[in-house]
Amino acid sequence: xxxxxxxxxEKIEAHRPRVQKLLKEHGTVLIDKVTIEQAIGGARxxxxxxxxxxxxxxxxxxxxxxxxxxxxxxxxxxxxxxxxPLIEGFWYFLLTGDxxxxxxxxEVMSDLRERSRVPLYVFDIxxxxxxxxxxxxxxxxxxxxxxxxxxxxxxxxxxxxxTEYWDPMYEDSMNxxxxxxxxxxxxxxxxxxxxxxxxxxxxxDLGANFAQMMGFPKPYDDVARMYxxxxxxxxxxxxxxxxxxxxxxTLSDAYYAFSAGMNGLAGPLHxxxxxxxxxxxxxxxxxxxxxxxxxDDLKKFLWDTLNAGRVIPGxxxxxxxxxxxxxxxxxxxxxxxxxxxxxxxxxxLIYQVAPGVLREHGKAKNPWPNVDAQxxxxxxxxxxxxxxxxxxxxxxxxxxxxxxxxIWDRALGxxxxxxxxxxxxxxxxxxxxxxxxxx
Ligand code: NMX
Ligand code: MLT
Numbered sequence: 461x462x463x464x465x466x467x468x469x470e471k472i473e474a475h476r477p478r479v480q481k482l483l484k485e486h487g488t489v490l491i492d493k494v495t496i497e498q499a500i501g502g503a504r505x506x507x508x509x510x511x512x513x514x515x516x517x518x519x520x521x522x523x524x525x526x527x528x529x530x531x532x533x534x535x536x537x538x539x540x541x542x543x544x545p546l547i548e549g550f551w552y553f554l555l556t557g558d559x560x561x562x563x564x565x566x567e568v569m570s571d572l573r574e575r576s577r578v579p580l581y582v583f584d585i586x587x588x589x590x591x592x593x594x595x596x597x598x599x600x601x602x603x604x605x606x607x608x609x610x611x612x613x614x615x616x617x618x619x620x621x622x623t624e625y626w627d628p629m630y631e632d633s634m635n636x637x638x639x640x641x642x643x644x645x646x647x648x649x650x651x652x653x654x655x656x657x658x659x660x661x662x663x664x665d666l667g668a669n670f671a672q673m674m675g676f677p678k679p680y681d682d683v684a685r686m687y688x689x690x691x692x693x694x695x696x697x698x699x700x701x702x703x704x705x706x707x708x709x710t711l712s713d714a715y716y717a718f719s720a721g722m723n724g725l726a727g728p729l730h731x732x733x734x735x736x737x738x739x740x741x742x743x744x745x746x747x748x749x750x751x752x753x754x755x756d757d758l759k760k761f762l763w764d765t766l767n768a769g770r771v772i773p774g775x776x777x778x779x780x781x782x783x784x785x786x787x788x789x790x791x792x793x794x795x796x797x798x799x800x801x802x803x804x805x806x807x808x809l810i811y812q813v814a815p816g817v818l819r820e821h822g823k824a825k826n827p828w829p830n831v832d833a834q835x836x837x838x839x840x841x842x843x844x845x846x847x848x849x850x851x852x853x854x855x856x857x858x859x860x861x862x863x864x865x866x867i868w869d870r871a872l873g874x875x876x877x878x879x880x881x882x883x884x885x886x887x888x889x890x891x892x893x894x895x896x897x898x899x
Contacts, residue, residue, distance in 0.1 A: 462571050463564055465630065467556045472626060472871040475512075479872050496887050503697075504778060508879070509705070511696040513554055513864045521785035522694055524550075525557045529789050532689065537562040539665065544685035547666040547860070548572060551637070554692065554864040573662050575638035582606060582643060586650060595647050595849045596726035600719045602643045607715035609635065616711065625711075626871035632714035633863035641666055644856050645673035652846045670856075679797070680842050686793060687838075690786045690831065691854045693861025697779070700725040700855075704862035708869060709877040721862055722855050728773070731832075731854040736773035738836035738847035740765070741806060752805055755813055762810075762817040774833030775814050776824040783811075786831035790838060803837045 492507040514524045524532050536545035549565030585605045586598055612628040642660050649657040658673045667685035696705055704721035725731035744761050794804045818827035836850055890896040
């Protein structure tokens with residue numbers, strides 16, 4: 461048994477009585493109400509999910525296990541010469557809430573390494589798909605194809621106690637996590653680099669191994685670590701995390717659940733926005749003949765986009781009401797590594813102009829940038845210019861948070877998710893009565 465699994469077991473056993481007590485002694489305590497606007501409007505801000513992996517404050521932004529982004533980057537173990545923590549240590553932290561030592565992180569590294577061989581049929585499936593398939597369709601299919609490997613399904617069919625469910629969920633999640641970087645890199649090299657996959661170097665950590673399989677030299681290893689950590693989790697209500705949680709609540713395994721979450725991530729209002737941002741920036745640059753636009757020109761581009769009925773990609777958020785600290789973290793990276801890069805300068809200019817335009821437009825509740833407004837610039841700078849691939853990177857990162865969540869879901873015995881729907885007629889009748897009469 462690994463130290464991570466031991467620690468996790470201890471944490472789970474300590475946590476279970478807290479949930480039992482809440483349910484038994486305080487189950488009827490009211491924590492929220494639901495309005496017609498929320499029922500029709502995508503359940504914004506309805507508090508009906510529980511996760512301890514991360515929490516999103518509308519003003520402060522994300523905290524992973526109670527730590528802000530700068531604290532997470534500062535406190536977790538890093539390899540010598542690297543600015544960003546090991547993904548393996550971050551995974552330990554997300555799962556247990558404890559900051560691992562370098563030794564703990566290295567132990568996770570060797571555990572993942574042993575699980576990292578991608579079954580050959582996955583490559584056959586990827587190769588059989590149309591080469592112009594979107595990389596997210598390739599990614600999601602590759603994940604789903606490995607469902608036959610599920611340890612959870614095997615143990616479930618053999619019969620196991622509910623309290624044991626988390627154990628095979630952990631095994632499936634570790635196996636999946638170990639294989640995602642190679643699958644993602646394979647898709648990239650097959651589709652965009654003349655079908656020249658680069659074999660993994662299993663002596664490296666996840667970030668460095670991903671960089672070398674993609675074919676990008678240092679400091680791309682640190683870019684990968686930063687990117688995967690920043691995109692890992694955003695509490696559990698966002699579409700990808702919620703989908704993974706929802707699907708897994710049927711006791712379907714990590715492969716089914718994570719693949720489903722990736723299909724949600726592939727929408728332009730969610731993870732695909734990072735691709736849209738780059739495509740929009742490229743349009744602006746093309747129209748300006750490669751020059752930086754003036755603020756007035758940029759304003760016009762922004763209005764043209766809005767007047768065409770499109771959204772400004774990378775701006776706005778369902779929960780956040782300030783600049784996303786994930787945007788700020790990436791901006792700080794750019795200030796350090798690529799301060800004079802024209803595309804970074806343009807991104808900064810958009811940051812100066814777009815919030816005012818969105819305010820004037822008067823629709824978006826949050827006129828500030830989200831994570832996607834900055835991430836593609838960094839990828840482009842390091843040579844990853846095929847922007848329809850960017851959401852796959854988001855997906856590899858999102859595995860960390862979503863898989864940690866479903867392991868804990870099974871550990872705490874969270875049941876099948878099944879909210880209640882009502883009819884429009886019911887809403888009309890409750891509206892005419894000035895609100896629903898509660899029994
Ligand atoms: N540009 C133009 N209009 C916007 C924007 C934007 N960036 N953001 C919100 N609006 C509109 C929105 O379409 C809606 O219009 P309508 O009333 O006509 O339906 C109105 O403002 C109210 O929306 P909000 O309540 O502010 O936002 P909501 O919670 O519904 O949606 C997003 C949140 C993130 C989907 C939305 O802000 C958006 O479409 N942003 C652009 C796409 C994007 O960057 N998505 C990535 C989010 C982060 N991620 O990685 O997942
Ligand atoms: C995310 O990281 O999932 C996005 O910011 C969307 C969200 O939190 O709703």
